[in-house]
Amino acid sequence: MEKISRFNVVHRLRKRNLLIAINSVAALSIFFFGYDQGMMAGVNTAVEYYTRMGFAHPDENGEPVITDSLLQGGIVSVYYLGTLVGALFGGWFGDKFGRIKSIALGAAWAVFGATLQCAAMNHSWMICARLINGFGTGILNAIVPVWATETAEHTSRGQFVAIEFTLNIFGVAVAYWIEYGCSFYQNGESAFVWRFPIAFQIVPLLFLFGIVWFFPESPRWLCKVGREDESRYVLERLREDGVQSTGKAEAEFQDVRNIVELERKNAKSQNYLYMLSGYKSGKLHIGRRVQLVIWLQIMQEWIGIAGVTIYSPTIFRIAGLEKDTIGWVAGLNQITYTLSTLVCVFTLDRIGRRWTLYWGSVVQGIVLFIAGGLIRVGTDARDAGNINRANTFGGGAVAMIFLFTMTFGATWLTVPWLYPAEIFPLEVRARGNAWGVVGWSIGNGWLTLLCPVMFEAINEKTLYIFAACNVITIPMVYCLYPESNQRTLEEMNLLFAADSIWNWDAEKNYKLLVEQNPELVQAAGRGVSVVDAEGGIRKQSRNMSLDVGAIKGAGSESDEEKVATKHVA
Secondary structure, three states: OOOOOOOOHHHOOOHHHHHHHHHHHHHHHHHHHHHHHHHHHHHOOOHHHHHHHOOEEEOOOOOEEEOOHHHHHHHHHHHHHHHHHHHHHHHHHHHHHOHHHHHHHHHHHHHHHHHHHHOOOOHHHHHHHHHHHHHHHHHHHHHHHHHHHHHOOOOOHHHHHHHHHHHHHHHHHHHHHHHHHHOOHHHHOOOHHHHHHHHHOHHHHHHHHHHHHHOOOOHHHHHHOOOHHHHHHHHHHHHOOOOOOOOHHHHHHHHHHHHHHHHHHHHHHOOHHHHHHOOOOHHHOHHHHHHHHHHHHHHHHHHHHHHHHHHHHHHHHHOOOOHHHHHHHHHHHHHHHHHHHHHHHHHHHHHHHHHHHHHHHHHHHHHHHHHHHHHHHHHHHHHOOOHHHHHHHHHHHHHHHHHHHHHHHHOOOOHHHHHHHHHOOHHHHHHHHHHHHHHHHHHHHHHHHHHHHHHHHHOOHHHHHHHHHHHHHHHHHHHHOOOOOOOOHHHHHHHOOOOOOOHHHHHHHHHHHHHHOHHHHHHHHOOOOOEOOOOOOEOOHHHOOOOOOOOOOOOOHHHHHHHHHHHHO
16 A cells, blocks of 8 residues: 555554554553543642642641642643643544544644643643643544544444553553652652653653554545545455455445445534534434533543542541551552453443443442541541541541442443444544543543632532432433444434434434334444445445434435435535
8 A cells, every 4th residue: 555654554464463553552642641640649749849839838747738729729620621622623633634643743742741841830830831731632532532443343442442441540550659659759858759750751652652653544534535545455454364355344444435425415514513502413413412422521520530539648638547658558549440440341342331330320429428428437536536446437438439449440431431432423523522522621620620629628528529429420321321332333323313312212213213224224233234345336325314204115316315415414
């Protein structure tokens, strides 16, 4: 393939090996994302950092005394304003210039921001640096999941995303342990304690920037922009073993090309404002999908993980742990958190997205209520001078925090990132996923701004707020979020075709549309193309409609064209 560099790994690897290589690069970006999130927990407790930034000072025991909780939260949360803007820019850039160039741009921008952060001399400098760093992270978060899912087969996309997010939490754990080790340098009073952990993130970013150029572009994006020979070649390397052709790659290519042709009729209406409002999206109901992914990501943060991740040292301190103990306990929590993500790898495609969220919300809500109660009782016992009783309840509270993070890793960590990559049409997939990152940015920014204020004002009662949010998510998911598990990307348009927002109406409408379009759904469900792999001939795809009962018979070719055009454009 002349247009693809001879140094590209697509010429040397095939099928599973190529897919593993692609997802390894995607996981490297996700690792950086996790590291960057976990990093601020230790940075916030570094003496030289919080005195230089001016939001705290140490007491006689070396514990931080917060004097400006709004500034503390603002420095953390401004990063998410950067990710919000970066995601929207990355979605547009990725659809226009491709996934590979977008990943490289995001990595380069994040390196620039990280460099500014580790050199920060005051809070104004730090705020600007985190804003820039967040912009680069937003680009990566908008594009990397799309690149990974567009190269994977639909039968394995959930498992691969779950594996990638194991690396995400591994990044959080690495951040904790690096900061724990640095905290012993010069009694934790040196600037090295916080500057080195920030600088360390530059290493995976530079590696990502250097290596991504040697990997193939998304075959779906290549087809969308008219580079069909390259798209067909990349798909052939991803799906065929090179010994005997099964026609699978060609069949998939024909499907993608036909989908591009249909969705392009709606392209003029697909800017961000139209996507948010659903204007001119017809039966595709893109506005509803945007709202679903935004709020799913917001609730992912408000069920407690953002507060627990960044402010776990504060929680452990409220629970009564000594300063020397807090560091390694927080690090141990991240190790168990990492291991818990493996549960999702084996269960997500078995029990589905909805049930994964259900059991996660139930367990998380219970343990947060218990943790808050144990911290309250332990604090009262300590104030009364009963240290043994206080330590017992404090240990129980810490165990509940461990159980919370493990449950989150097995459930809510992955689904809010996978769902946006599954439910949007190909024509707007990068921008649709960007809206998910916008929701994540809003949830994180909002929460990290308020967390220090809440912990300062109501202490352990903050955990009750998180527990209540877990309770709220159960009816929210049940009523509004259709199940995407074991359904192909082509079926998503059928799933969201109902005019009602309720899940039960969507499922009922979906079943009727499946009966109405058996040639499409049956073929997709069996892993067979709706197009003849050898001849490239459509198999009645022009009869597809998102209106129940719209197709009464085969009709003339012109009538079929009108039906398809009406509901896709």
